[in-house]
Every structure is written in structure tokens, then in C-alpha cells.
Amino acid sequence: MTSAEAFMDRVRSRDPNEPEFHQAVAEVVESLWPWLHREGQRYLDAQILERLVEPERVVSFRIAWVDDAGKIQVNRGYRIQMNGAIGPYKGGLRFHPTVTLSVLKFLAFEQVFKNSLTTLAMGGGKGGADFDPKRKSDAEVMRFCQSFMTELQRHIGPDTDVPAGDIGVGGREIGYMFGQYRRLRHRFDGVLTGKGPEWGGSLIRPEATGYGAIYFAQEMLATQGQRIQDKTVIISGSGNVAQFAAEKCIALGAKVVTMSDSSGFIHDPAGIDSEKLAWIMELKNVRRERLKEYAEHFGVEYYPGQRPWAIPCHVAVPCATQNELDSDDAKQLLDNHCMCVVEGANMPLTTKAVAQLQSHKILFGPGKAANAGGVATSGLEMAQNSQRMYWSRERVDGELHTIMRKIHAACCEHGQRPDGSIDYVAGANIAGFIKVANAMLAQGCL
Numbered sequence: 095m096t097s098a099e100a101f102m103d104r105v106r107s108r109d110p111n112e113p114e115f116h117q118a119v120a121e122v123v124e125s126l127w128p129w130l131h132r133e134g135q136r137y138l139d140a141q142i143l144e145r146l147v148e149p150e151r152v153v154s155f156r157i158a159w160v161d162d163a164g165k166i167q168v169n170r171g172y173r174i175q176m177n178g179a180i181g182p183y184k185g186g187l188r189f190h191p192t193v194t195l196s197v198l199k200f201l202a203f204e205q206v207f208k209n210s211l212t213t214l215a216m217g218g219g220k221g222g223a224d225f226d227p228k229r230k231s232d233a234e235v236m237r238f239c240q241s242f243m244t245e246l247q248r249h250i251g252p253d254t255d256v257p258a259g260d261i262g263v264g265g266r267e268i269g270y271m272f273g274q275y276r277r278l279r280h281r282f283d284g285v286l287t288g289k290g291p292e293w294g295g296s297l298i299r300p301e302a303t304g305y306g307a308i309y310f311a312q313e314m315l316a317t318q319g320q321r322i323q324d325k326t327v328i329i330s331g332s333g334n335v336a337q338f339a340a341e342k343c344i345a346l347g348a349k350v351v352t353m354s355d356s357s358g359f360i361h362d363p364a365g366i367d368s369e370k371l372a373w374i375m376e377l378k379n380v381r382r383e384r385l386k387e388y389a390e391h392f393g394v395e396y397y398p399g400q401r402p403w404a405i406p407c408h409v410a411v412p413c414a415t416q417n418e419l420d421s422d423d424a425k426q427l428l429d430n431h432c433m434c435v436v437e438g439a440n441m442p443l444t445t446k447a448v449a450q451l452q453s454h455k456i457l458f459g460p461g462k463a464a465n466a467g468g469v470a471t472s473g474l475e476m477a478q479n480s481q482r483m484y485w486s487r488e489r490v491d492g493e494l495h496t497i498m499r500k501i502h503a504a505c506c507e508h509g510q511r512p513d514g515s516i517d518y519v520a521g522a523n524i525a526g527f528i529k530v531a532n533a534m535l536a537q538g539c540l
């Protein structure tokens with residue numbers, strides 16, 4: 095019988111320079127292995143896990159574009175179509191200088207389980223490029239997006255592969271890519287989500303990931319008779335996910351005391367209220383400036399080059415990037431009696447940090463479950479596009495909340511420990527696996 099270690103050795107030796115992908119796979123394999131050998135012989139016989147860790151398709155392409163100085167720039171783009179067993183490939187596009195094949199394969203692999211958990215018909219994929227939108231003019235971003243989509247459009251479609259936003263890809267980038275798709279394919283398709291509400295976008299989609307993470311946190315806290323109201327919350331990031339996680343916390347009566355960007359974090363002990371958050375949204379979404387300005391404007395502390403995890407809190411919500419919270423940070427959270435960690439970002443905790451929290455039975459919501467609200471609402475946008483209809487904010491938010499409750503329930507069903515506590519990592523991985531594995535069994539050897 096192959097061991098989990100032997101399985102991972104094969105994954106690592108097959109693609110030796112993909113540490114982020116190996117990290118994402120190892121977490122799933124560790125969760126699934128005992129369960130598979132207890133209850134999943136049919137999946138073992140069909141080599142489901144062996145097939146899950148191999149993308150169905152990977153495309154890579156050159157992106158040449160002209161900057162404002164008239165100089166030709168060259169970037170590398172990708173689309174990973176990881177698994178389409180339960181629906182068209184669905185997953186974000188990341189524009190960031192740290193984008194590599196390994197990073198996008200980890201994101202695409204996580205997306206397979208996340209999309210399965212949403213209960214909607216969406217397979218898993220991810221894409222992006224090593225382009226840095228920061229300090230680029232709108233015209234440069236537009237020309238890059240047009241060049242990127244000129245290549246990507248060969249591989250996507252509303253019933254094939256539907257990309258969306260992620261780090262560095264917001265409403266502006268989605269708009270430029272949608273326009274280029276429409277020009278080249280001469281069709282108005284629901285081929286991207288996160289579109290503007292005037293041209294097929296769903297209300298609540300911008301808010302959805304952050305809102306959903308806090309809805310999931312509410313469900314976790316409720317298992318211990320706790321509410322997020324009056325809790326102190328620390329958040330990392332100050333982009334799309336962080337902004338709306340903060341907005342939902344504030345609306346529910348929690349006190350948000352930190353936010354960050356890649357230059358450092360601000361600590362506002364009085365709490366970031368809705369007016370201060372509106373100021374941050376204008377700083378980040380309109381002026382595209384650094385969070386340091388907040389500290390100067392509101393007279394609070396700024397910590398350059400640091401992350402917020404040593405600030406005492408009840409709830410921690412990492413919403414920046416992968417591996418932003420390591421085992422030292424996890425120890426700080428535990429020493430400060432943090433009771434709940436919810437991953438708004440994808441894989442923000444290192445493997446050791448996850449193990450540390452899990453060994454202390456702290457409430458820990460992994461990203462594939464906790465941040466699934468974004469892609470779930472993308473699925474709701476696809477449903478509206480198919481109907482050529484628009485749903486109200488209230489209806490979309492209600493559907494989002496219901497989906498987050500269902501994801502939480504699925505994690506509880508498959509992650510209950512003997513002492514009654516919930517292992518959300520195991521629960522999410524097993525629940526996400528079953529639907530995809532059954533579809534793969536039914537569809538034969540491919």
C-alpha cells in the first residue's frame with residue numbers, strides 16, 4: 095500500500111521546483127489519506143488522487159505590450175485548467191510579479207475543492223501573469239490586458255472556462271479584458287465574472303469574498319456560543335477581500351484594529367470605523383496609494399515591513415497572500431488568546447502555522463471553505479447571465495449567506511473529531527473531494 099509520504103515524494107519529484115503547489119497538495123493528501131483508506135477504496139482503485147494532482151490542461155503564453163515610453167515589454171501568462179469534472183473551469187486571474195506556474199497550480203488545485211464546496215456547478219482553474227499593475231498608468235494596464243486577453247480568449251468561454259479577479263485583477267482589469275474578448279469573439283458572453291453591474295456583473299460580487307469569510311467566522315464562533323459582535327479583529331491586506339471583510343465586521347459590531355499592505359501595517363486601537371474604511375477604499379481603489387498615509391492622516395501607529403499578527407485580538411483574518419502567517423505568528427496569536435483564525439486569502443498560513451493552530455484546537459477556517467464566497471457569487475453571476483437577469487442585492491447576499499452556512503455544515507459533517515470539536519481542514523478537503531471524485535468515477539478514464 096502506497097503511503098502518503100511516498101505519494102508526496104512522487105508529486106515533488108515530478109515537478110521539483112513547485113513548493114507552493116506541493117504545500118497545497120500535501121495538506122489535502124494528509125487529510126484524505128486515512129479517510130480514503132477507510133472509506134474510499136473505489137477512489138483508490140480509480141487513481142482519483144493521482145489524477146487530481148495533474149492539471150487537465152496548462153497553457154502558457156507570451157504577452158508583449160507597449161509601455162507609455164513606447165518601449166516593448168514582455169510578460170508571461172498562464173491558464174491552468176485543473177479539473178472540469180463538475181462544471182466549466184472557474185477561478186481567478188492574478189497579476190503580480192511573484193506569479194509562477196507553482197503559485198497558479200496551488201491556486202488552481204485549491205479552487206477545485208473550493209468550487210465543489212459551493213454546491214454550484216463549477217470546475218477549478220486559475221490563471222494570471224507576472225505583470226505588476228502597481229505604478230502603471232491606466233493606459234498601460236489597458237494595453238497589457240488587451241494583449242493578455244488576445245491570447246487567453248483562445249482557451250475560455252462561458253461554458254468552458256470563466257476567469258475572474260484575484261490579486262492585482264479588479265474591476266478595471268476585468269473591464270479591459272472583457273472589452274477585448276468582445277471585440278475578438280464578436281459575442282457578449284458571461285465569460286468573466288466580476289463585471290460591472292451595468293454590463294452583466296452581479297451585485298455583491300465585489301463584497302462577496304470578504305463578506306463570506308465573516309459569515310463563515312460567525313458560523314464557527316456560534317459552535318462555541320460566541321458572536322463576532324464586540325470582538326477585536328485584526329485583518330491583513332487592504333485590497334478587495336480585506337476591505338469588505340472589514341466592512342462586514344464593522345456592520346456586525348466588531349472592532350477592526352489593523353489592516354496592511356505589502357509595505358507594512360497600521361494599528362488603530364480605537365478601531366477602523368465605516369468612515370475610516372471609506373477613506374481606505376478611496377486611498378486604495380481610487381488614488382492607489384500606500385496605507386502608510388492612513389497612519390499620518392489619523393495619527394495612529396504604522397509598522398513598516400511588519401505584519402499585524404502580534405496585535406492582541408479575538409479573531410484574525412489574513413486577507414493578503416500565501417504564507418503571510420508563519421509558525422512564529424501563530425504562536426503570537428495563541429499567546430494572545432486569539433479564538434478564531436479565518437483565511438480570507440488563499441493559503442495564507444504556512445503548513446507549520448496550520449499545525450500549530452490545529453494542535454491547540456483553535457477555531458481555524460481554511461481558505462478553500464472560508465473564502466469561497468467570492469467564487470460562489472461568481473457562480474451566481476453566471477446564473478444571472480444565463481437568465482439575462484439581474485438579482486437584487488438582498489437576494490444575492492441572502493444566497494451567499496446560505497451557501498456559506500452550507501459550506502460550514504459540510505465541514506462539520508466530515509470534520510468532527512472524537513471530542514466533538516471540528517477539524518475544518520479535514521472537513522473541507524473531504525467534503526470538497528467527494529463530489530469531484532464521484533463525477534470523475536462516472537466520467538471514465540480521462
Ligand SMILES: NC(=O)C1=CN([C@@H]2O[C@H](COP(=O)(O)OP(=O)(O)OC[C@H]3O[C@@H](n4cnc5c(N)ncnc54)[C@H](OP(=O)(O)O)[C@@H]3O)[C@@H](O)[C@H]2O)C=CC1
Pocket residue numbers: 186259260261262263264303331332333334335336354355356357413414415416418438439440465466468469
Ligand atoms: N478577489 C477574490 O475574489 C478572491 C481573492 N482571494 C484571495 O484573497 C487574497 C487577496 O486578494 P484580493 O483582495 O483580491 O487582492 P488585491 O490585489 O485587491 O489586494 C491584495 C492585498 O494583499 C497585499 N499583498 C499582495 N501581495 C502581498 C505580499 N507578497 N506581501 C504582503 N502583502 C501583499 C496587497 O498589498 P499591495 O497593494 O501593497 O500589493 C493588497 O493589500 C489573495 O490571496 C487572493 O488569492 C480569495 C478568494 C476570492
Ligand SMILES: N=C(CCC(=O)O)C(=O)O
Pocket residue numbers: 184185186187205208256257258259260287440465466468469470472
Ligand atoms: N480569486 C478567486 C475568485 C475566483 C472567481 O470568482 O472565479 C478565488 O476563489 O480564489
